[in-house]
């Protein structure tokens with residue numbers, strides 16, 4: 001016991017331990033290997049600043065970047081029966097659920113929120129791929145029905161962000177039942193004349209692609225997202241043929257008429273504002289009038305108020321199906337809240 005061991009050594013240790021870099025400060029881009037600083041990655045919405053690779057983003061981070069000021073209220077989703085089949089593979093289904101809840105901090109694989117996006121009231125639902133592969137079980141079915149019901153009750157458009165490996169096998173036939181259930185939910189929106197916009201993110205596969213993810217009035221995908229029913233490997237093994245370059249990727253599907261747009265994550269909000277306002281028969285957002293988040297310079301891309309109301313953009317005309325809403329007076333937001341009219 002002396003001055004060196006009691007005072008100097010702890011002091012030195014504390015100096016050095018403070019300089020240790022926490023492990024989660026950097027993320028390696030899986031595409032190009034660039035090390036990205038966490039703050040930089042958060043600001044770019046999980047898109048690699050070096051190669052533009054779109055990494056997964058959590059529903060909460062998605063909503064924070066979508067809604068005005070990142071403010072939204074969560075829409076409650078009815079809890080389904082847990083583990084009705086008493087399913088067990090290597091692990092019991094309830095144990096898998098607990099692990100997923102612990103690692104993601106979420107109750108289930110879908111989050112539903114309501115709020116305003118560019119002063120446009122909307123309902124949004126986002127699927128969480130990090131929660132058991134975003135798999136569609138009874139909860140996801142309930143979430144989509146809750147979102148559609150709320151959208152109809154409040155006369156708001158529904159924007160859905162899909163990301164899933166397909167149906168949740170632990171729920172067997174009950175997960176497959178979510179395909180017709182969610183289809184009926186989408187039909188409710190169409191009957192009410194409300195827009196349903198789907199943003200397909202990497203990956204959207206299986207029963208999700210075969211139901212609600214492909215029933216939108218407008219389909220937008222993030223760059224290079226894999227969108228398919230059966231994956232390329234399965235198809236290649238079945239037909240024993242080499243598949244073309246970029247098969248089932250967003251750009252390939254856009255070229256082959258399966259999608260309306262492929263949009264950078266950073267431009268999504270602005271584009272969704274333009275599309276929803278157009279489909280709801282509202283005035284286009286005025287440059288510089290939209291609240292944060294959103295880069296002011298990107299608002300230049302929005303059409304002028306007059307041109308958007310009278311002449312929809314040519315590339316959007318094809319998506320203007322009969323299901324697009326009649327511009328009903330009571331379907332609109334109070335005019336006082338429309339930019340430029342107050």
Ligand SMILES: [Zn+2]
Nearest residue numbers: 029032048051
């Ligand atoms: Zn990269």
